[in-house]
Amino acid sequence: MAKIKYLLFGVCFVGSIALNIFFVTNNLFAGYENKQLSWSQKAAAEAEAVAAVSCSGHGRAYLDGLLVDGKPVCECNTCYEGPHCSQFLPDCAANADSGDPLFLEPFWMQHAESSALLVAGWHRMSYVFADQTSMSLELQKHILKVHSIARNAITKGKYLVFGVGSTQLLSAAVFALSLNSSSPARVVAASPYYPVYKTQTDFFETVHFEFQGDALLMKNTSDYVRNVIEFVTSPNNPDGNLRKAVLQGLSVNAIYDHAYYWPHFSAIPAPADEDIMIFTISKLTGHAGSRFGWALVKDKDVYLNMQNYISLADISISRDTQLRALQLLKAVLKGDGREIFHFAYEKMRDRWEKISQTISLSKRFTIQDIPPQYCNFFEKVRGPSPAYIWLKCEREEDTNCKAVLLSANIIGRSGSLFNAEDRYVRLSLLKSDDDYNSLLYRLKELISKEGRADTL
């Protein structure tokens, strides 16, 4: 009897000790990871609670989202609604209008830990860093490293300028190149071109520059002895083709908008080595909302003038944005730093292939041709994976292609915005999985009807 009691006690005792060992080990381990958290705990827990709100994969709750009963609620993707974004709206239009790069959102969901960032209340309150500059040196280093991995730009011998997205840098470059111009510099771009070149240059027009439209027209007239500034978008928005400046000569300065010159969207035949090259985090990591871009500038005076522009427009670029960009690039550069390029390329290629196969069944619509090309990043010949479909309505009567698509519940962007015919429409491939799936579905539907109409 005593032995049984001994045994019983023994078992309980050993069990209890084992449990203690478990707890001690567990707490030690937890201590390693959790112990130090004090003031940051609440912010971290709040962010995780918001991230945990279930929106059925068709929406997202945000820390700064609208509150219901004090809690952030789901913000649903287009075509979904309900408290958990679980209700599909069957009549909803496929919106392929904007270049919103949400196709990369899943990448960041998969890299939650490495991309998370905790900002302290006293972080970088000053106008300047300790060295009296206003551009983070760490961020500069990370940008250069990303270029060296993507092999898309020669950064050596170039100056870096940060801007509020690439948008601001386009204007800063025009100002910088025309500052000392006695007669107004004429700003041009080859059609079809990104509309902002015109709208921005018109709006901010000074006595030093003015927008003059199509570079191709100017080339034909050979009338460019005076100061000319040519915007060159390569790969081009809307059509995804690689480009070089149309105009050449001593009086011509080119601003290379390389927003899309990443393995995501294009073969990289060689690292770009232009005098002014503009990039944006929007099309690299997908963070359009962060409004962060940079320019690589060869000439010191142009660089200083661009810095001066930023300084007079804004004083400098938000430290919060710079810190976020740094954290995102740190996450990009983890391991061999190539993962995001593979992820983005495969996704964009898959989208292009499915959409182009669908459209190849049509007689009514055609899309741009992008030849396969050797890629410096993948070290092989690769096919297209552009950011946009540049779709043409081929039927004579379909002069308003946007309206044709709209009647099939597809929202695109009119060709005339790009200084092309309205027979063209730009369709974005950059958006969320939901938007892309919707676009593919609506296009298939439209083209299948075309087939049936033909057999009638």
Add this chain to the structure above:
Amino acid sequence: MAKIKYLLFGVCFVGSIALNIFFVTNNLFAGYENKQLSWSQKAAAEAEAVAAVSCSGHGRAYLDGLLVDGKPVCECNTCYEGPHCSQFLPDCAANADSGDPLFLEPFWMQHAESSALLVAGWHRMSYVFADQTSMSLELQKHILKVHSIARNAITKGKYLVFGVGSTQLLSAAVFALSLNSSSPARVVAASPYYPVYKTQTDFFETVHFEFQGDALLMKNTSDYVRNVIEFVTSPNNPDGNLRKAVLQGLSVNAIYDHAYYWPHFSAIPAPADEDIMIFTISKLTGHAGSRFGWALVKDKDVYLNMQNYISLADISISRDTQLRALQLLKAVLKGDGREIFHFAYEKMRDRWEKISQTISLSKRFTIQDIPPQYCNFFEKVRGPSPAYIWLKCEREEDTNCKAVLLSANIIGRSGSLFNAEDRYVRLSLLKSDDDYNSLLYRLKELISKEGRADTL
């Protein structure tokens, strides 16, 4: 013997069970606070580790700071050096040049928990919020609430525009007010005025506006029948006095720069109710580096034009910056939301009193007079607490007051920058405790020598 063994086992067993209970309770409790942390843990721990780097209260390590052996190191305040910023540099100049609002940094150190922010990698990647706008509604609500507590502005019936600091909004307002002007609008400000009005307006000059200097000169000539835009800084930078527009009339539009119209820096005689009022987080919470400002605009067309300016210049304001601003305002609004105003006012008043007492001992220098005034926030008459000392060198030969101060190891900003005589210098009271202490020390030193020189 058996009983003793029982007892021994019993004690151990009870002890072990007690320990188990402790661990279970502890883990449950920890679970409540810590349990859910997974992907955010590392970022939070990193931020706390950086915050824990010891810089002797004379510097700070930052998440995006320079690294030594992979770890962020101290960035020391002016006049301190060494790995822990513990070495004072006795010959170092007191730098009172810039309006860097670091006097508020201790407030944020004290409110570490409520101001901490964890940003997820996928936070707000889109160009737009769910409602297709680009200004956070939550942030808008919080801005209006801060105004209602500070009682410094009538927000009802006004539109809000966000900008990259107030700096960008100054330019946006000039563009918006002159867009439809057939002859160039003439932009003026009463001397002494903030230099950016001139430098920015000159740099971005279009056919629609031009800078024309001193509003007082224009008033005297009565030559303002044509479109005029007057910048009114109230309280004024550099001298801290409350101001109204100098020019009146149908053809005059005023842009009220209310950067300093907070209980920190001035009595608030009544809530401001101007057509265009510009504010900045820089002078409210001290986050100059965040580059975030807002305008309250009465006229819908002016508001739409300012929005259009922002949209063409930058597309929109960084979501990271908007999120940070929101978190800071949330922290400001905790409790009754009045704490930051008391903290800032007391600190600025104390600085003003010590410096003005010191200068009152001098025959060589005088400073501006700011009359006590009834304050709508404190609901009583209160004395001055301005952001800057506007110092005058009274000796006839001291025409370059900046040089006089520099010879005493004090760095100020020349009067001529503010379109005043160089007999004036602006000295910043906004900077860190170290900078302020240094300024006070150097001024005392300079003025005590003056006394000795007089008795010689």
